Amino acid sequence: xxxxxxxxxxxxxxxxxxxxxxxxxxxxxxxxxxxxxxxxxxxxxxxxxxxxxxxxxxxxxxxxxxxxxxxxxxxxxxxxxxxxxxxxxxxxxxxxxxxxxxxxxxxxxxxxxxxxxxxxxxxxxxxxxxxxxxxxxxxxxxxxxxxxxxxxxxxxxxxxxxxxxxxxxxxxxxxxxxxxxxxxxxxxxxxxxxxxxxxxxxxxxxxxxxxxxxxxxxxxxxxxxxxxxxxxxxxxxxxxxxxxxxxxxxxxxxxxxxxxxxxxxxxxxxxxxxxxxxxxxxxxxxxxxxxxxxxxxxxxxxxxxxxxxxxxxxxxx
Numbered sequence: 001x002x003x004x005x006x007x008x009x010x011x012x013x014x015x016x017x018x019x020x021x022x023x024x025x026x027x028x029x030x031x032x033x034x035x036x037x038x039x040x041x042x043x044x045x046x047x048x049x050x051x052x053x054x055x056x057x058x059x060x061x062x063x064x065x066x067x068x069x070x071x072x073x074x075x076x077x078x079x080x081x082x083x084x085x086x087x088x089x090x091x092x093x094x095x096x097x098x099x100x101x102x103x104x105x106x107x108x109x110x111x112x113x114x115x116x117x118x119x120x121x122x123x124x125x126x127x128x129x130x131x132x133x134x135x136x137x138x139x140x141x142x143x144x145x146x147x148x149x150x151x152x153x154x155x156x157x158x159x160x161x162x163x164x165x166x167x168x169x170x171x172x173x174x175x176x177x178x179x180x181x182x183x184x185x186x187x188x189x190x191x192x193x194x195x196x197x198x199x200x201x202x203x204x205x206x207x208x209x210x211x212x213x214x215x216x217x218x219x220x221x222x223x224x225x226x227x228x229x230x231x232x233x234x235x236x237x238x239x240x241x242x243x244x245x246x247x248x249x250x251x252x253x254x255x256x257x258x259x260x261x262x263x264x265x266x267x268x269x270x271x272x273x274x275x276x277x278x279x280x281x282x283x284x285x286x287x288x289x290x291x292x293x294x295x296x297x298x299x300x301x302x303x304x305x306x307x308x309x310x311x312x313x314x315x316x317x
Contacts, residue, residue: 060281103239155168
């Protein structure tokens with residue numbers, strides 16, 4: 001008992017005491033924290049009450065509290081609909097391709113950018129690289145459409161260099177669509193995503209590189225044995241976060257570039273929700289699909305975190 005009492009006293013002495021003076025000193029941070037908590041409650045948690053629509057035959061006239069309760073009928077309809085499983089496949093496939101390719105490209109770009117020795121050149125390249133992040137998908141898809149059209153620069157180069165005999169209708173062939181989406185995401189987001197990895201690289205102790213140089217290591221050896229292992233925790237954490245976003249493969253680019261010819265590979269869950277939840281005014285079905293997306297995201301994060309734990313890598317919790 002005396003030993004436990006001493007340990008509690010020791011822990012109490014280590015734990016900082018919250019006094020009025022300390023609260024006054026931190027009042028600005030406290031006020032901002034309260035503002036963000038209120039914002040989160042209003043815009044993130046209160047809207048979850050709308051999930052009740054997924055279990056109702058919701059009608060705007062009757063409202064959320066007076067609509068007929070139908071249980072899991074909307075979920076049964078989703079899982080019995082072959083179209084939903086097709087759009088789920090498309091969403092997972094495009095989300096996985098986007099996650100893997102953007103991760104690889106961002107890490108490679110950050111490493112290559114770090115190898116530029118001229119400070120001015122490095123800043124110019126970095127600034128240019130993340131400018132596409134601020135472009136809307138309307139502009140990006142417009143550029144893609146012009147470049148990949150039958151009279152676009154890509155087809156012109158392929159024909160002039162005798163790679164192909166005739167123009168390729170990129171937006172009419174299903175096998176090209178997922179690659180086009182991945183390319184667009186990489187072009188738009190690689191520079192922006194590389195900022196985090198570049199920050200992790202710049203925090204590496206320069207003495208490690210100097211010691212490696214003394215031992216005769218070249219640039220490739222330094223990257224492989226120092227840079228990559230040092231940013232590995234950052235890669236793992238961001239990968240786990242992005243795993244939860246696999247189900248959010250996108251809406252704008254698929255909606256803008258998709259057409260009836262390739263609808264079997266271009267339609268995602270978000271477009272499915274738009275078509276059923278808004279166009280057909282079946283808000284209950286759209287809400288059910290949204291709940292399903294959230295559930296899949298949680299499951300993916302839990303699986304990814306468990307795998308990281310088994311492998312002894314960094315994890316979210």
